[in-house]
Amino acid sequence: MEHSSSTLRPSTESHATTRPPSSTQKDETYQYKAVTVIPSPLMTASLNSRHSATSVQESTYLSQARWLRRSRLALTVLIIGTGVAAVACSGHIQHSYNSTHLGPEYHLTLWPINIDLRPNLVILNSAAIVIASSIGYLVFSLLPSPHSRNVLYNIFFAASSLVGLVLGIFALAFNLSLTNPSAKHQRDSLQSWTCKFADGAQKFDADASQLKIPVYLNDGMTIPAGFKRLCDESVVSVGLVVALLVLEVMGCAVAGVGILLERRMAEKRRNRYYGDEKN
Template sequence: MSSNSSTAGSHPYSTDVEESTFLKRNRLIHWARLGLSVLITTAAIATVACEAVPLRHYKDTSKWSSDDLPLWPMNLDVRPTVAALACGCVITALNLVYVVAALLPSPHSRIKLLNSYSSLSAISGFIAALVGIIFIIYRPSSNYPSGFTENETLYSWTCKWKNGSSTQTIPIDFSRDCHDTRAGFALLCLTLGLEILMGIAAGVGSLSQRGVSRRREEQFQLEKLEIATKQAYRG
């Protein structure tokens, strides 16, 4: 593109200055999204790690109930922990794909592809985190055995022992499980906020790319008109 195109008056097409500005802005957006994606991946992996340890402890000790040494109540609901684990895995996979795609060298421009995938990843990750949080809080279709009025979760049960009387003997690892499940929920909430920021960054990138594409098309049409006019004049 010739820089002389900027002297064509008020025509709204892309100039060299606009192209340079777009590339600089896109580079900034690219690194911002990459940084957010790394943070989201880290938070999601930490969520999985925090929730996996209490769930593993439950599975390893729940068999003790057959030996008349039950650690867990009959109305225990582990679905909130499973939901957090599943959402963390989904979000991790989505963002790992974006990180790899963003860092993978390519001889071709992938601005449109990365804009599209970052938007898809942000929307999908936001939905996954929101569903996980809502499920943990409300536990739909929850049922419990006769004689109970509500369910316990790994978080509520372990923290109930941890926060009980100082004269009580806390079962081994309950204090750790309480902290881990609490941290897992907090990290999932953090992931939700980061996904919102990722969505904003993806939207800004997409709007910027569409704007410069529109101006390129306008310039192309203008150049075609100028060529046709010159050919008609010579004819």
């Protein structure tokens, strides 16, 4: 019996040594491996850059970039709305002229033969181009993307604002220089021709009423059909171009602030990266 017990003891010991590890040993191994995992690099607000600033600087940058994006969207919507109104006014004037214009074979026409259409057309075409560029930026800014595109947003918006600014200055200067007849330019425009009848009739009625001159017309001096509205629309279209010009100036200012913010943030990230390398 002693011999059998002595022979069985090694097998028992060997069985004890091959016993699977306990749950405590597994937890210790897992904790050790979890601690020794290499942490991932810091996330940056710009996924195109491998550098990052401090957490406070990145958070401030994100809030400022969000505010600038909302400002750009608001200005874009206002520019599109103002441009659509300008196109509607000048387009209706052009449509009315095309509908009532008669050829040179008629002796009594509503419009002068040599009337200048360029002041109205320059507003129509310039506003249409501004609308197209603004819609392009709006579509681009609303497209989803997994990457940060703040730099592209600023560049695209700055280009759109510069195009609108140049077109607004050109349209306003061209319109004001050719609207009224002068010694160098003796042709009437759509605005000067329609307003000549509308303002002249109103002035005649006012003068006749002030001087107590009897006018045997129930509604006063007759104005050609639609000329009063066309005169008002031509004046409003010029005012809308001025509004577009102001909005484009604001857009250029917002784009400049956005570009300056990106440059400062890139410098902060670069300085921190080089500072960490020196340390």
